[in-house]
Amino acid sequence: MKGELNYVEAIATIFTVMNSEICVLLQKNKKEPYKGYWILPSKMIKKDISLEETISSCLEEQAGLPVTFIKEGNTFSAVDRKVEKRVIGINHVCLVDSKTVELKQREISKEELDWFPIRNLPKVGFDNLDIIESSIQQLQTLLMNKIGLKYLFPSDFSLPEMQRVYESALGHPLDRRNFRKRFMQNDLIEETGYKTEGTTGRPAKLYRLKEIEEEPKIF
Numbered sequence: 001m002k003g004e005l006n007y008v009e010a011i012a013t014i015f016t017v018m019n020s021e022i023c024v025l026l027q028k029n030k031k032e033p034y035k036g037y038w039i040l041p042s043k044m045i046k047k048d049i050s051l052e053e054t055i056s057s058c059l060e061e062q063a064g065l066p067v068t069f070i071k072e073g074n075t076f077s078a079v080d081r082k083v084e085k086r087v088i089g090i091n092h093v094c095l096v097d098s099k100t101v102e103l104k105q106r107e108i109s110k111e112e113l114d115w116f117p118i119r120n121l122p123k124v125g126f127d128n129l130d131i132i133e134s135s136i137q138q139l140q141t142l143l144m145n146k147i148g149l150k151y152l153f154p155s156d157f158s159l160p161e162m163q164r165v166y167e168s169a170l171g172h173p174l175d176r177r178n179f180r181k182r183f184m185q186n187d188l189i190e191e192t193g194y195k196t197e198g199t200t201g202r203p204a205k206l207y208r209l210k211e212i213e214e215e216p217k218i219f
Contacts, residue, residue, distance in 0.1 A: 006085040006086040006087060007044050007045075007085060007086070007087045007088070008044070008045045008087070008088045008089075008090065009042045009043060009044050009045065009087055009088070009089050009090070010042060010043050010044075010045055010051055010054040010055040010058055010090055010092065011040050011041070011042040011076075011089050011090065011091045011092065011131060012025075012040060012041045012042065012055060012058050012059055012062075012063065012067075012092050012094050013040055013073070013091055013092065013093055013094065013131060013132060013135035014041070014059070014063060014065065014067060014094040014095075014096060015093070015094065015095055015096075015118075015135070015139055015152070016095070016096045016097065016098055016100075016101045016115065016152065017097075017098045017152050017153070017165055018098060018101065018115055018117075020161050020164035020165055020168070021117045021118075021119070021164070021165070021168040022117070022118050022136075022139065022165060022168045022169045023115040023116055023117050023118065024040075024115070024116055024118055024121075024132060024135075025040075025041065025063055025065075025113065025114075025115055026038035026039060026040060026113070026114060026115075026116055026121075026122070026124070027039060027040075027041055027062065027112055027113045028112055028113075029125050033083050033084075033125070033126075034125030034126060036123075037122075037123045037124060037125030038114075038116070038121075038122045038123065038124050038125065038128075039124065039125045039126060039128050040128050040131060040132070041058055041059070041062040041063055042058060042089070043055075043057060043058035043061075043062070044087075051072075051090060055070060055092050056070075059094065062113075063113070065096050065100065065101070066096075066100065067094040067095065067096045068095070068096065068097075068151055069094060069095040069096075069147075069151040070092050070093075070094050071092065071093045071094075071138070071142075072090065072091075072092055072093075073090075073091035073092055073093045073131075073134060073135055073138055074091055074131075074134050075088065075089065075090050075091070076088070076089040076090075076091065076127055076130070076131060077089075078127060081126060081127045082126065089127075089131070091131050091134065091135060093135045093138045093139060093142075095139075095142075095148065095151040095152055096151070097151060097152055097153065097154045097155070098152070099154065099155055101115070117168070118132065118136055118168065118169075119168060119171065136169065139169055140169055140170060143166060143169055143218070144217055144218055145217050145218060146188060146209065146218070149188075149209060150209055152165070153209065155208070156192050156194065156206040156207065156208055157206065157207060157208075158196050158204035158205065158206055158207070159179070159180055159183065159204065159205070159207065160176075160204055161204075162179075162183075162207075163176065163179045166179070182218055183218070186218060187210065188209060188210060188218070189207040189208065189209055189210060190207060190208060190210050191205055191206070191207055192205075192206045192207060192208055194206045
């Protein structure tokens, strides 16, 4: 029937930390329109498959990553968001830790799938830039408490590294002393007894997140 909705797609905006920056996973679009541009992994929802099953399948088949955190994000319903057909997009904000990314990196073809810093994106097709910007806002909220950290930093980290990640996510610099004070006052972290190795400059202490039940607000 003319005018009825054609499709609904599940979209995955997957974030990780690489070189102390927040990065997003994109795949190269092979078809027109926007052929050669980069887009977010997505999959059309079939009538007999749930939204949750579809996004899990998308992550496994397209990204090849066991993403441990998935949060449903905003819905994108502009009439012209896809040229060839009417498609509603339901975004999902996903987090994966850097160690998992390192293990899977050799399996990823950079011609088809690659990680990009959120502050230095390539040419992005369709409305995916709006979706990424919306997801960054949600990521910022997640990083205001411990929930975002425990999925991005399951292993040891230095406070300078952590600060650079926050600055990448927020898009502006942070005062070093105030940043350190926030983490110490909230009793979120503990020293591991180790320091960074193989880096220029003075080695930095390594920390890990404490196992605490409450979710204190960091900022």
